[in-house]
Amino acid sequence: KAGEAVADFIELLWEIRFVFDKYVVKWIKDEQSDILKICxxxxxxxSKNKETVYLRRRTEGHMPELAQLQRMLYHSQEMRTFYWLTPYLLFLQENYSMLQDTSKPNLELLYLQYLDHHLLNLSLPYISNDEIDAKPLSERTWVFMEEITSGRGIGSQSEFSPDIYLLDxxxxxxxxxxxxYKLEYLLWRKYIRVETGYGGxxxxxxxxxxxxxxxxxxVEHIAPQRPIDGQTNxxxxxxxxxxxxxxxxALVSxxxxSSWSNSTxxxxxxxxxxxxxxxxxxxxxxxxxxxRRxxxxxxxxxxxxxxxxxxACFEEYDKYVESGRSRLINI
Structure with missing residues (x-):
């Protein structure tokens, strides 16, 4: 039994490593700098032993929207606590065969959109409300993992609703x-679907x-905090x-x-x-x-x-994620 447990563990490690390589961004050296890509x-x-499989990762990027969403998550979360990654890898590993079904496209993207929107889109640490019993992010992560393995249906965690009102x-x-960071992803996602309206x-x-x-x-103040004497508006x-x-x-470097400071x-x-x-x-x-010019x-x-x-970008996206949740529940 101990030998079987070891074999099962090694097989699980292989499966996790495989979906990690296939669906998660990595730092890849580009022409000018390193960039996060899914390759x-x-x-x-x-050729001799058909049971032996080798993996080769190419350098060109693909799955652009999934990669952009993960860039947002990578840069917006603490480096040592990528809580989204554990339930995401579990979802990929548990549903890998379904992800290959061409009649059910983009499930890997739909799930990550759902996971991000309900796991991380909360403002509770920033808005004081004694009536809300906020679970720590680590505990909420376990809830989403149990959702995958319990059979209740993926996408059922409506108790964690995004707090868009924070923007007010x-x-x-x-x-x-x-x-x-999230807004950058939403704007990019919106702009690639239209021909005009993003920069003339x-x-x-x-x-x-x-x-x-x-x-x-x-964080940059567009209208400066301390306007220079003589500014007209x-x-x-x-x-x-x-x-x-x-x-x-706006969030800038x-x-x-520093260079824009309190300028007009x-x-x-x-x-x-x-x-x-x-x-x-x-x-x-x-x-x-x-x-704008x-x-x-x-x-x-x-x-x-x-x-x-x-x-409005957040509100439109909220409706989109909720509409995609029905596909996840039926998995």
């Missing part, structure tokens, strides 16, 4: 970076498709609730935040076009709708309209 994995059987709060620098003639559809979510660590900066709202914030909207817009449009490098998709000022109405449109 095709080939199974090659030994004025948290300023306390906004969880997760929500900015300045950004090509191909550049949108090739956009990769990367690490950023600094300070109505947003003088309204603390509006200043610290999601509509007036620390170097950009017009100055930041020029810098954005200089570094993003001319150099064909998009810092953040959220900023494409902020630093037909705007010279950033007003209260602009902040509110931008926040409303960004929140």
């Amino acid at each position: 095709p994995v080939d199974e090659n059987k030994d 709060e004025s948290l300023g620098l306390r906004f969880p970076h997760y929500w900015f 003639e300045d950004i090509s559809k191909k550049e949108i498709e090739e956009f990769k979510i990367t690490a950023k660590n600094s 300070v109505e947003v900066s003088e309204n603390r609730a509006l200043l610290d709202s999601f509509g007036n914030l 620390r170097s950009i935040n 909207y017009r100055f930041k817009r020029e810098k954005f076009y200089e570094s993003n449009i001319k150099n064909r490098r998009i810092e953040a998709l959220k900023l494409l709708s902020v630093y 037909d705007k010279s000022e950033w007003t209260k109405a602009d902040v509110k309209n931008h926040q409303r449109s960004m929140k």
Whole structure:
């Protein structure tokens, strides 16, 4: 029995390693830098011993939407606690044969969208509410794993609902970076499905498709916190609730935040076009709708309209994930 247990354990390790290689992003060296990709994995059987299988991972990327979602998760979660990965690997291992069924496409993506949306999309640590008994993330992870193995039906964890109302709060620098990263994924997902509406003639559809979510660590106020004397429009900066709202914030690199500092909207817009449009490098998709060429000022109405449109992205995606949940429940 001990020998059988060891053999079963080794077989399980092999299965987990296989789905990990096939469906999870890895750092792959690109032409200019390392990039997170999902690369095709080939199974090659030994010509002499058919029971021996070798795996070969190619370097070209595929499954672009699954890879983009995982980039978002990779950069938005603590490096040592990728809680989403354990239930995701369990789902892949338990349902691998079904994932190969061409009549049921994209189940690996649907499940990760569901898992992310209900496991991580909670604002409880940031909004005080004594009436809510919030389970720690580690405990919620076990709930999703039990969901896979219990036979109750995958996708039944409606008790963990995404807290989109967090976007109405004025948290300023306390906004969880997760929500900015998630928005980048939602905007990218939206933009690759339309021909226009993501950057006008300045950004090509191909550049949108090739956009990769990367690490950023600094929350930028679009209307500055401390406007320089003589700035013409300070109505947003003088309204603390509006200043610290999601509509007036973006997640950027620390170097950009430092160089833009308390500059005017017009100055930041020029810098954005200089570094993003001319150099064909998009810092953040959220900023494409902020630093538009037909705007010279950033007003209260602009902040509110931008926040409303960004929140609508989350609301639309919430409906999409819920519609996909029915396919998971029937697995």
